[in-house]
Amino acid sequence: MSGPAPKRSVEDLEKQLLKKNRDLNEKYLELETLLDLTNTINSLDDLDDLFFNVLTLSSSILNSSKGLILLKNEISNIFDPVSVFNLDEEKIKKQIFNARSGFLNKLESEMKSFIINKKDNFNNDLFDSQFSLISPIIYDKKLVGALILFDKETRSGLCDFTDNDLKLLEAISMQTSIAYQNIKLLESLLKSKKLNDNIMSSITTGIIEINLFGEIQFTNTEADRLLGKSKEEIIGNHYMILFEKNDQIIDLIQNVESLQKRVFENEFLLKSKSKKISVNISFSPVFDEKKEFSGIVIAIDDLSKINKIKSTFKKYVSKNIVDRLLENEDSLNLGGKESDVTILFSDIRGFTSMSEKLTPSEIVKILNKYFKSMIDVVFKYNGTLDKIVGDELMVLYGVPLKGEGDTINAVKTAIEMFKALDKFNEKIIKEGYEPLKIGIGINQGKAVSGNIGSEQQMNYTVIGDTINLGARLCSHAKSGEILISRSVKDLIGDEFNFKKTPTIEVKGKSKPIDVWLYKH
Amino acid sequence: MSNPIKNVQENNGVVIIATEGYFNNVAGDAVLEVFNQKLEEGKVNFLIDMSDSKVVNSIGVSILIEIIEKLQSVDGKLAFTNLASIVEKTFNIMGITKYCEVYDSVDSGVEKLS
Numbered sequence: 097m098s099g100p101a102p103k104r105s106v107e108d109l110e111k112q113l114l115k116k117n118r119d120l121n122e123k124y125l126e127l128e129t130l131l132d133l134t135n136t137i138n139s140l141d142d143l144d145d146l147f148f149n150v151l152t153l154s155s156s157i158l159n160s161s162k163g164l165i166l167l168k169n170e171i172s173n174i175f176d177p178v179s180v181f182n183l184d185e186e187k188i189k190k191q192i193f194n195a196r197s198g199f200l201n202k203l204e205s206e207m208k209s210f211i212i213n214k215k216d217n218f219n220n221d222l223f224d225s226q227f228s229l230i231s232p233i234i235y236d237k238k239l240v241g242a243l244i245l246f247d248k249e250t251r252s253g254l255c256d257f258t259d260n261d262l263k264l265l266e267a268i269s270m271q272t273s274i275a276y277q278n279i280k281l282l283e284s285l286l287k288s289k290k291l292n293d294n295i296m297s298s299i300t301t302g303i304i305e306i307n308l309f310g311e312i313q314f315t316n317t318e319a320d321r322l323l324g325k326s327k328e329e330i331i332g333n334h335y336m337i338l339f340e341k342n343d344q345i346i347d348l349i350q351n352v353e354s355l356q357k358r359v360f361e362n363e364f365l366l367k368s369k370s371k372k373i374s375v376n377i378s379f380s381p382v383f384d385e386k387k388e389f390s391g392i393v394i395a396i397d398d399l400s401k402i403n404k405i406k407s408t409f410k411k412y413v414s415k416n417i418v419d420r421l422l423e424n425e426d427s428l429n430l431g432g433k434e435s436d437v438t439i440l441f442s443d444i445r446g447f448t449s450m451s452e453k454l455t456p457s458e459i460v461k462i463l464n465k466y467f468k469s470m471i472d473v474v475f476k477y478n479g480t481l482d483k484i485v486g487d488e489l490m491v492l493y494g495v496p497l498k499g500e501g502d503t504i505n506a507v508k509t510a511i512e513m514f515k516a517l518d519k520f521n522e523k524i525i526k527e528g529y530e531p532l533k534i535g536i537g538i539n540q541g542k543a544v545s546g547n548i549g550s551e552q553q554m555n556y557t558v559i560g561d562t563i564n565l566g567a568r569l570c571s572h573a574k575s576g577e578i579l580i581s582r583s584v585k586d587l588i589g590d591e592f593n594f595k596k597t598p599t600i601e602v603k604g605k606s607k608p609i610d611v612w613l614y615k616h
Numbered sequence: 617m618s619n620p621i622k623n624v625q626e627n628n629g630v631v632i633i634a635t636e637g638y639f640n641n642v643a644g645d646a647v648l649e650v651f652n653q654k655l656e657e658g659k660v661n662f663l664i665d666m667s668d669s670k671v672v673n674s675i676g677v678s679i680l681i682e683i684i685e686k687l688q689s690v691d692g693k694l695a696f697t698n699l700a701s702i703v704e705k706t707f708n709i710m711g712i713t714k715y716c717e718v719y720d721s722v723d724s725g726v727e728k729l730s
Contacts, residue, residue, distance in 0.1 A: 117711075118678070118681075118710075121709055121710050121711060122674050122710075124709055125674060125706060125709045125710060128705070128709055129706075132702070132705075152670070152671045153671075153702075155638070155671065155673065156671050156672060156673045156706075157673075159640070159673045159674055159675050160673075161638075161640060161641075161642070162638075181638070181671075182637065182638045182640075249640055249641040249673065249675040250641075250675065251641070251675060251678055251679075
């Protein structure tokens with residue numbers, strides 16, 4: 097029989113109690129720190145902060161002497177040290193870590209924490225350590241990083257990590273992986289949002305988003321401008337307030353709300369803060385992932401800019417050309433470029449002597465009526481009015497937009513100009529004025545077209561020999577005559593009954609020029 | 617690794633030990649060494665300034681407990697100043713703050729201990 101157990105002294109019991117109490121406190125600290133770590137890392141939105149907190153707190157919980165977090169560079173596939181704790185940072189940064197072999201290779205294939213041993217080809221000298229513990233950071237089922245702790249401390253010196261340490265670190269690295277994933281998703285979301293904001297602010301269509309409750313949730317810069325209000329005045333307001341002056345818009349929104357179908361209105365008058373703007377406006381229902389109605393997006397295109405361009409252009413080119421230019425900007429040739437051009441010049445014969453008999457206001461009145469009737473003909477045949485100098489008209493065909501039968505159109509214009517002039521003359525004769533007489537010259541060939549001038553004043557025009565010869569032909573044409581060059585004749589053939597006339601000498605040309613004549 | 621003892625000063629009979637970096641067994645042992653030396657010189661009031669030690673582990677804390685036990689036997693006092701919130705929380709859980717005061721600044725610590 098064994099004797100009675102030796103009596104423990106009160107002092108021994110007290111010491112044991114204190115130790116138990118201390119162990120219990122350590123476990124409590126472990127749990128508290130783990131909870132803190134979870135709360136902390138889930139509230140972070142920066143990777144540097146995340147890794148610093150994970151490394152220092154896990155080192156603290158596991159009593160490790162030092163630690164390191166490696167993160168895989170997506171381009172080089174090298175694992176970079178992104179957070180270093182209690183290690184020689186300069187020395188570590190010079191080392192290349194990859195998953196081709198060694199401990200990272202093992203981590204990548206096993207995807208779970210392990211205590212590193214000598215077989216894992218781990219360079220303990222690099223870290224000046226004896227014992228190491230490693231855990232994966234995983235994103236999208238792939239290894240993206242590693243959390244490594246070194247040398248577990250005890251009061252009696254350093255020791256290897258235990259299975260409990262392994263479990264604890266595994267839990268930390270799982271939390272870290274989730275936090276990493278959240279931060280990456282947030283980054284991606286912010287990037288998409290920024291891209292979306294950039295697109296929205298740069299497009300010329302006004303966008304207004306209305307949520308399910310009828311409140312304005314989003315507007316882009318163009319929408320704010322069209323509505324004539326600041327973002328602060330718009331966002332959060334109900335559409336009934338925003339469009340209080342636009343009953344029709346409210347009706348259309350309510351229509352979309354009930355029918356949940358897209359509605360489109362062309363050339364709609366939007367009542368803005370102080371003006372009415374002509375717009376194309378569409379209302380599209382928005383559906384959530386469950387295909388349930390979740391709001392409306394309004395898209396507004398300001399037509400006033402387009403209309404302004406149209407009306408400005410229409411002074412110089414036909415409506416037909418304006419529409420084609422607006423439909424296809426690429427067809428517009430406004431740079432300095434050599435191209436085939438047909439040029440028509442017309443001039444009033446004897447205008448100087450006639451004008452001496454008229455008052456300035458009578459001259460302006462007659463000239464304006466004359467030019468209007470001539471330009472109507474020009475536009476009918478898609479000519480571009482280059483300029484009016486005094487009583488002379490200069491009209492282009494083939495620029496800025498090349499068309500079918502530009503030269504034939506120029507000739508048709510010239511012939512019809514005489515018919516229009518006859519009608520014009522009939523009217524002014526009745527008013528007691530003398531009839532106007534004109535001569536026309538047409539040439540075709542290469543010319544340089546583009547915006548020519550200085551920064552202060554720039555005009556779209558054409559220059560070159562072809563133009564000069566066109567002007568000379570006009571000055572040779574007598575009243576009621578159209579003179580054309582060989583290039584024009586070659587293109588129109590015999591269609592318009594032009595007759596060959598004796599060659600003419602023109603300034604700047606060494607040889608006489610072949611010309612053909614049409615008499616009205 | 618850099619020396620975990622940033623500096624040791626005395627003010628009004630209080631030994632002020634400022635630490636730096638991870639307060640683990642290395643830092644704990646370094647503090648213990650300074651403490652033993654000063655205790656032999658007859659100093660019994662100690663203030664540890666941890667403004668540059670934001671991380672501690674339980675081994676570091678256990679060394680601090682050793683110091684507290686020694687001081688209790690000579691009727692001395694240990695106090696802390698400039699604790700990071702996470703360090704203060706650890707001290708609370710480990711029970712250190714039941715036996716030691718925590719002060720906001722070195723000056724207030726010296727004033728109370730001297």
